[in-house]
Amino acid sequence: MSTVDWKNYTPVLLPDIKDLHKIDVYTKNGGYKALKSVLTDKKKWEGPKAVIDEVKSANIRGRGGAGFNAGLKWSFMPPADGGPRYLACNGDESEPGTFKDRKIFEYNPHVFIEGALIAAYAMEITTIYVYIRGEYKTYIDMMEKAVSDAYDKGFIGKNILGSDYSVDFYVHSGAGAYICGEETSMLESLEGKRGYPRVKPPFPAQKGLWGRPTTINNIETLSHVTGVINKGAEWFSSIGAKNHPGPVLYGISGHVNNPGVYELPSGVPVLDLIEIAGGMRNGKKLKAVIPGGSSTPILRADQLDGITMDSDSLRTVGSMLGTAGIVVMDEDTDIVDVLWRIAHFYHHESCGQCTPCREGTGWLEKILLKIKNGDGEVRDLDLLLDLTTQMEGRTICALADAAAWPVRFTINRFRDEFEARCKKKAHAVA
Amino acid sequence: MAYEFTKEDLQEIEKIKAKYPEVMPATLPALWVAQRRFGHVEPEVQRLVAQTLGLPEAHVHGVANFYTQYYKEKKGKYVLDVCTCLSCQLCGGYDILHHLEDKLGIKAGETTKDGTFTLNQVECLGACGYAPMLQVTNDKYVNHLTKEKADELVEKLKNGEELEYEQIKMPQHKNI
Numbered sequence: 001m002s003t004v005d006w007k008n009y010t011p012v013l014l015p016d017i018k019d020l021h022k023i024d025v026y027t028k029n030g031g032y033k034a035l036k037s038v039l040t041d042k043k044k045w046e047g048p049k050a051v052i053d054e055v056k057s058a059n060i061r062g063r064g065g066a067g068f069n070a071g072l073k074w075s076f077m078p079p080a081d082g083g084p085r086y087l088a089c090n091g092d093e094s095e096p097g098t099f100k101d102r103k104i105f106e107y108n109p110h111v112f113i114e115g116a117l118i119a120a121y122a123m124e125i126t127t128i129y130v131y132i133r134g135e136y137k138t139y140i141d142m143m144e145k146a147v148s149d150a151y152d153k154g155f156i157g158k159n160i161l162g163s164d165y166s167v168d169f170y171v172h173s174g175a176g177a178y179i180c181g182e183e184t185s186m187l188e189s190l191e192g193k194r195g196y197p198r199v200k201p202p203f204p205a206q207k208g209l210w211g212r213p214t215t216i217n218n219i220e221t222l223s224h225v226t227g228v229i230n231k232g233a234e235w236f237s238s239i240g241a242k243n244h245p246g247p248v249l250y251g252i253s254g255h256v257n258n259p260g261v262y263e264l265p266s267g268v269p270v271l272d273l274i275e276i277a278g279g280m281r282n283g284k285k286l287k288a289v290i291p292g293g294s295s296t297p298i299l300r301a302d303q304l305d306g307i308t309m310d311s312d313s314l315r316t317v318g319s320m321l322g323t324a325g326i327v328v329m330d331e332d333t334d335i336v337d338v339l340w341r342i343a344h345f346y347h348h349e350s351c352g353q354c355t356p357c358r359e360g361t362g363w364l365e366k367i368l369l370k371i372k373n374g375d376g377e378v379r380d381l382d383l384l385l386d387l388t389t390q391m392e393g394r395t396i397c398a399l400a401d402a403a404a405w406p407v408r409f410t411i412n413r414f415r416d417e418f419e420a421r422c423k424k425k426a427h428a429v430a
Numbered sequence: 431m432a433y434e435f436t437k438e439d440l441q442e443i444e445k446i447k448a449k450y451p452e453v454m455p456a457t458l459p460a461l462w463v464a465q466r467r468f469g470h471v472e473p474e475v476q477r478l479v480a481q482t483l484g485l486p487e488a489h490v491h492g493v494a495n496f497y498t499q500y501y502k503e504k505k506g507k508y509v510l511d512v513c514t515c516l517s518c519q520l521c522g523g524y525d526i527l528h529h530l531e532d533k534l535g536i537k538a539g540e541t542t543k544d545g546t547f548t549l550n551q552v553e554c555l556g557a558c559g560y561a562p563m564l565q566v567t568n569d570k571y572v573n574h575l576t577k578e579k580a581d582e583l584v585e586k587l588k589n590g591e592e593l594e595y596e597q598i599k600m601p602q603h604k605n606i
Contacts, residue, residue, distance in 0.1 A: 014600060018605050097558050135555050135565060138571070175500055192457035259558075345553055
């Protein structure tokens, strides 16, 4: 397998251009050309379907974590019937270890707005909502400004750029709930309700917002659309790993010297990424990595040789790319504490709708707390593993799975540390 | 105490309603307008929101209780939400939390007697690379915390100073 050439990569989503968040700077640097092209160049783009085909062949795999081909998702929208259709852009970004979309809001909001407008045109959608987590107040304000500027310049609104296409674009703030990153929960929240995930089917493309066809895409995913239209599907799919192509915003956090968001091709070796982020803090040894947000299975340092940041490679060691939010842990890390904290998070964030998740996440946390406090017994580890099998795949949404995977994989991959923390011996029966 | 929206608030709520095909979607944004006006959304405020939107009180109450950022009771003038989730935990988030507990003389979840500070421990705020960090009253993020920086923050807020937005450069950027 050839290695990905990340050393010569220049960022395209978040390029090093001063004040790119300002609409004039963005347009001066070729901004809104892609939108103009799809709306007015009828020779190149015969209609909305041609845009969907291009995006489908680029194979932009959803950057929110699920990794589904964005263009293919778009093609699930039923034919337009004259009624309302919606695009809901998912900026809820709440999976621990993930902090990438906020960089788009801050440094290049228009590349996202342009991508969302193209997506809406391609699916014959006339209303766009961007749902941003409430904690990102600063970025919500920045997005409000960017959207309002785009309205003023005529990139959003009636008869955009002289075409017969009109669209509205609204910013909607969340109010603190991880579950609203789950697409149907986000729809409930947008409708002004508690964020309870919906049973699928019907899928949002059939019945989404207010019962109408709706597509939900992640912010980074939509931002890539602009580049695909400007430079072509082949350009995009030639970057990085073959089956999971394109640029990726890697969020690197934990015990590295220079944590932050790095834009690089997909398929960069995990160990190289740690070096890119300045290497291990205080010269410590690497112990473990969570590759794509807290729900993706943890990997021991000895599992990482030759493993690259793409779904195929990570699958060979039993993990996933997720949101490409990489959490790096050094040799001093207490894995039992880490797992308890992850379990606490999912317990706190369970919406409470499904019993296996509501009760299961609570028990995972309780038993892990007992082990963390030194009161656990070895059989508690098997109880935990048994619990995970009673949660996975038994609920409306994937939060139960997201809570169960870290427990199962962390215990399996660091069993000796968990056993060492348990009581040495069960009490003898009198 | 009777709560009332100002004329400007009501205009804002009308603008919000125009963004959606129904009234119910205005619930979350209207609760935000209320919280910014009154500092919290106690049951009385929830009732006002329900009446203003013409929605059932039970609906607004249910929504307000689902989302952690709405204050269902009065809080301190400044709410310090310290993240202790995964990356912050790894980088000393709990040390910052405990330091602030000692400094303010309260436990997480409590408010100082003079009503200036409420201290909370919260879940991931999406600033993992800038850990440990906290958010002040649903607004500004304060990143790369040390005990010294936390002390300075407390003093600044006590003096009523405005917090600036901490812009964090992308590591690959040289020109910005």
